[in-house]
Amino acid sequence: MAKQITVNGQSYFIDLPDDVPLLWVLRDEVGLTGTKFGCGVAACGSCTVHIGGMAVRSCQVALADVSGPVTTIEGLGAPDTLSTLQAVWAELQVAQCGYCQSGQIMQAAELLALNATPSDADIDDAMQGNLCRCGTYPRIRAAIHEAARRMGEGV
Amino acid sequence: MASIGKIARRTFLVGTAAIAGGVVFGVYKLNQDPPNPLKPGEGEWPLNAFVVITTDGVTVICPKSEFGQGVHSTWAALVAEELDVDWQQIRVVHSPAALAYYNAGLFGMALPGLDYRRGPVAEGIAAFMGKAAKLLDLDVTGGSSSIRDGYTRLRIAGATARETLKLALSRETGTPVSQMTTEGGHVVLGDGTRVSYATIAPLAADVDPPRVGLRDPSTWRYLGRDMPRLDMVAKVTGTAEFGIDVRLEGMKYATVHMSPRRGKMVGFDKSKAQSMPGVERIIDLGDGFAVVASNTWLAFKAAEAVEPEWGPAPYPADTASLWAKVAEGFDAEPHVVARDEGNADRTQDGTEVIAEYRAPYLAHTTMEPMNATALFKDGKLTVWAGVQTMAITRDNCAAALGIAAEDVTVIVPFLGGGFGRRATPDYVVQAARIAKEMAGTPIKLTWTREEDVARDHFRPAAMARMRGVVRDGKAVLYDAHVASASITLDAMEASGGGAPMKDKELVGGMHDQPYAIPNFRVAAYRTFTGVPTASWRSVGASYGGFFFDTFIDEMAHAAGADPLAFRLDLIRPEHEPSAKLLETVAEMSGWGSALPQGTAQGVAFTYSFGTPVAQVIQVSQRGSGIGIDKVWIACDPGVALDPRNIEAQMFGGCLYGLSAAVMGEITFADGRAEQSNFWDYDALRMHNAPAFEVRILQNAIGLSGVGEPGTPPAAPALGNALFALTGTRARELPLIKTFDLIL
Numbered sequence: 027m028a029k030q031i032t033v034n035g036q037s038y039f040i041d042l043p044d045d046v047p048l049l050w051v052l053r054d055e056v057g058l059t060g061t062k063f064g065c066g067v068a069a070c071g072s073c074t075v076h077i078g079g080m081a082v083r084s085c086q087v088a089l090a091d092v093s094g095p096v097t098t099i100e101g102l103g104a105p106d107t108l109s110t111l112q113a114v115w116a117e118l119q120v121a122q123c124g125y126c127q128s129g130q131i132m133q134a135a136e137l138l139a140l141n142a143t144p145s146d147a148d149i150d151d152a153m154q155g156n157l158c159r160c161g162t163y164p165r166i167r168a169a170i171h172e173a174a175r176r177m178g179e180g181v
Numbered sequence: 182m183a184s185i186g187k188i189a190r191r192t193f194l195v196g197t198a199a200i201a202g203g204v205v206f207g208v209y210k211l212n213q214d215p216p217n218p219l220k221p222g223e224g225e226w227p228l229n230a231f232v233v234i235t236t237d238g239v240t241v242i243c244p245k246s247e248f249g250q251g252v253h254s255t256w257a258a259l260v261a262e263e264l265d266v267d268w269q270q271i272r273v274v275h276s277p278a279a280l281a282y283y284n285a286g287l288f289g290m291a292l293p294g295l296d297y298r299r300g301p302v303a304e305g306i307a308a309f310m311g312k313a314a315k316l317l318d319l320d321v322t323g324g325s326s327s328i329r330d331g332y333t334r335l336r337i338a339g340a341t342a343r344e345t346l347k348l349a350l351s352r353e354t355g356t357p358v359s360q361m362t363t364e365g366g367h368v369v370l371g372d373g374t375r376v377s378y379a380t381i382a383p384l385a386a387d388v389d390p391p392r393v394g395l396r397d398p399s400t401w402r403y404l405g406r407d408m409p410r411l412d413m414v415a416k417v418t419g420t421a422e423f424g425i426d427v428r429l430e431g432m433k434y435a436t437v438h439m440s441p442r443r444g445k446m447v448g449f450d451k452s453k454a455q456s457m458p459g460v461e462r463i464i465d466l467g468d469g470f471a472v473v474a475s476n477t478w479l480a481f482k483a484a485e486a487v488e489p490e491w492g493p494a495p496y497p498a499d500t501a502s503l504w505a506k507v508a509e510g511f512d513a514e515p516h517v518v519a520r521d522e523g524n525a526d527r528t529q530d531g532t533e534v535i536a537e538y539r540a541p542y543l544a545h546t547t548m549e550p551m552n553a554t555a556l557f558k559d560g561k562l563t564v565w566a567g568v569q570t571m572a573i574t575r576d577n578c579a580a581a582l583g584i585a586a587e588d589v590t591v592i593v594p595f596l597g598g599g600f601g602r603r604a605t606p607d608y609v610v611q612a613a614r615i616a617k618e619m620a621g622t623p624i625k626l627t628w629t630r631e632e633d634v635a636r637d638h639f640r641p642a643a644m645a646r647m648r649g650v651v652r653d654g655k656a657v658l659y660d661a662h663v664a665s666a667s668i669t670l671d672a673m674e675a676s677g678g679g680a681p682m683k684d685k686e687l688v689g690g691m692h693d694q695p696y697a698i699p700n701f702r703v704a705a706y707r708t709f710t711g712v713p714t715a716s717w718r719s720v721g722a723s724y725g726g727f728f729f730d731t732f733i734d735e736m737a738h739a740a741g742a743d744p745l746a747f748r749l750d751l752i753r754p755e756h757e758p759s760a761k762l763l764e765t766v767a768e769m770s771g772w773g774s775a776l777p778q779g780t781a782q783g784v785a786f787t788y789s790f791g792t793p794v795a796q797v798i799q800v801s802q803r804g805s806g807i808g809i810d811k812v813w814i815a816c817d818p819g820v821a822l823d824p825r826n827i828e829a830q831m832f833g834g835c836l837y838g839l840s841a842a843v844m845g846e847i848t849f850a851d852g853r854a855e856q857s858n859f860w861d862y863d864a865l866r867m868h869n870a871p872a873f874e875v876r877i878l879q880n881a882i883g884l885s886g887v888g889e890p891g892t893p894p895a896a897p898a899l900g901n902a903l904f905a906l907t908g909t910r911a912r913e914l915p916l917i918k919t920f921d922l923i924l
């Protein structure tokens with residue numbers, strides 16, 4: 027009894043038990059590995075994706091509960107069609123090992139969708155669930171501010 | 182672990198004979214290039230072990246694991262600088278495991294004497310020693326050694342490739358080499374004709390590579406600049422392939438639960454798990470078990486349903502008994518007295534300062550949990566795994582499966598963090614063993630985060646007993662005694678290789694500090710707790726930096742001196758580049774100027790891995806607790822090849838150190854680590870991480886690494902700032918035990 031989900035505009039029929047988290051559906055079943063496993067307990071943010079535009083921890087959403095279209099990092103922009111946020115991220119060389127960055131970017135994308143000009147305090151609030159063991163926080167902050175500026179100017 | 186044993190025995194020879202003139206190995210063998218291991222495919226022409234010309238550009242072969250330090254890009258820039266190719270034409274791929282990729286940089290550092298005092302003459306000896314790494318087949322990415330290793334070798338590889346191409350074209354066309362230039366992946370003839378490298382490369386196979394000189398740094402176009410990192414676009418689009426992302430046709434997904442007490446598995450009941458959805462196999466691994474399923478999460482769930490019975494731990498079962506065991510280290514004679522100047526036993530007039538410090542066990546918690554993919558087929562093994570050493574991975578897998586090393590292929594994708602953890606390839610060996618049980622089927626082993634913490638090889642706990650005397654505002658005696666485990670010797674002995682060396686890394690960040698103190702002793706005591714340990718970003722200096730510099734701060738206060746001026750006075754006569762760094766952070770941070778109420782600054786300095794680093798940290802009392810406001814960092818790697826990347830390593834290294842300093846601690850009960858995931862082993866996050874300002878100076882001699890040196894000064898700078906704020910001196914990490922820091 028397969029469940030139908032939409033990921034990055036594509037429809038998939040998934041034949042897995044209801045309680046399998048979306049994270050493992052995406053990674054092992056759909057084959058989209060940009061979304062990362064870091065903790066499995068909602069403590070790191072590596073697995074962040076959007077469901078219906080809202081940032082969620084995909085390790086905490088059971089397959090049966092996927093209630094809207096899913097967007098992953100691959101859906102935000104590909105190497106030759108970078109979103110503004112990704113372009114700024116690359117330009118400012120935010121990533122170090124890069125492992126947490128899909129989650130960071132998906133979280134930042136939601137923040138900017140809800141708040142076009144986030145303050146440092148807004149960034150602290152929105153981003154503190156996303157851990158980065160390489161310590162890229164200063165550049166994440168700078169990239170969010172810069173992306174906000176460019177998006178505001180319609181660049 | 183056969184290979185480490187071999188290394189141990191050979192290392193003895195290196196230590197005694199090789200440096201004396203190649204008696205054992207022969208200079209010829211040391212200088213001979215290992216064979217080029219590259220097997221070209223269609224449209225690929227390797228000119229040496231590092232440079233492959235392809236139809237659409239140049240592929241640079243990098244034996245260094247990329248875990249965020251940007252080594253792939255700097256490695257490429259070193260080649261491009263001499264080869265004259267455009268940045269867009271360059272691709273970097275990780276090398277195979279092969280002798281050609283020995284790490285000369287790592288070995289060059291393992292010399293007797295004090296690193297910071299070594300002049301340019303000794304650089305030659307270091308290079309010679311480095312070549313011994315080739316005979317040992319050491320290919321570790323670690324010790325902040327990559328760029329030391331590649332700095333000359335890679336530029337020579339680029340220059341040789343360039344001149345080889347010119348010679349090949351000259352032979353073909355009759356145009357003398359002197360009338361050729363190179364640019365953007367082309368050889369340009371006197372009349373302006375451009376011939377692409379790809380056109381010439383097929384003709385170059387039998388050209389004898391000429392001897393070449395290197396370009397003067399004043400003409401550099403790539404080196405010394407902020408280069409766009411080659412892996413950046415992949416890492417912002419989710420298309421970078423980490424070990425955990427490897428996908429193979431017909432692949433199955435596995436996880437393991439190994440004994441959290443690091444002993445045997447006495448028995449296990451798998452009846453419940455066996456019938457759970459997706460489960461294919463449950464395998465007894467002796468000290469744990471593996472579950473193979475059709476999906477990683479289904480494997481996780483089934484593994485939780487298995488009921489294992491774990492045997493006892495081969496080490497004291499709780500934190501208090503472990504500390505007692507560490508303290509026992511002081512009862513024996515020192516393992517090594519790493520520095521002994523003047524007479525530390527003679528009584529000195531002045532004010533005596535005495536203190537005891539502790540630093541706890543730490544986990545690495547790389548963002549990407551340990552994982553490896555393996556396929557065993559027709560008696561041969563292929564593994565895809567983020568590791569920091571290919572040679573040891575290959576040898577350990579071969580030994581575990583009882584096959585020859587030649588029958589093991591190691592492929593290294595991107596690493597989601599290393600920090601020293603991925604130099605121990607236990608997880609790859611597990612994947613290999615599971616793959617052998619499932620011959621013909623590729624399996625991907627993924628550890629849960631809980632497994633990743635429970636089965637880490639920890640930064641060892643360490644203890645220091647310090648005695649100092651200050652007189653007339655100056656230090657006249659510094660006597661440090663440190664007890665900790667020897668990561669290297671423990672590993673060698675565990676492999677049955679014996680360990681006939683002294684390990685000065687036990688006092689990393691302590692004996693090699695450029696301080697002019699007339700009576701100066703640093704003694705190391707080896708502890709034997711039995712807890713598995715490993716390098717952790719900056720190794721011995723990760724605790725040694727805290728012990729050494731915090732005690733300097735205590736002495737400064739006892740002397741009634743300004744802490745920064747006190748350090749400066751002692752450092753200036755020993756190492757001018759380090760003195761400049763202290764002056765620089767003083768200027769950057771406005772050191773000594775009036776600060777707002779409830780705000781304070783602390784300074785720290787550590788010389789490690791050849792790179793001196795000074796940091797000033799500012800803290801403030803806020804409504805919700807004490808916050809870390811800002812860090813000013815000044816460092817000196819000698820030559821700054823990619824400043825923006827060095828800046829990232831400096832603040833990243835500092836944050837790694839600060840996370841541990843604030844809250845990092847692994848404790849034990851019932852023989853197991855008590856922490857299990859980020860909820861109880863956390864790190865700094867966006868809201869409690871400080872702002873940074875980094876300045877890079879280039880006064881030091883030579884060139885040194887930057888991946889680790891940003892870490893050691895972080896803990897003492899923070900502790901010293903907290904002392905300035907509160908008047909309380911914390912002699913134990915993490916600092917959250919003493920201070921109300923914002924979590």
Ligand code: FES
Pocket residue numbers: 062063064065066067068069070071072073074083084085086
């Ligand atoms: S993996 Fe989902 S929050 Fe960490």
Ligand code: FES
Pocket residue numbers: 121122123124125126127157158159160161162249548597598
């Ligand atoms: S970039 Fe490595 S964990 Fe964030």
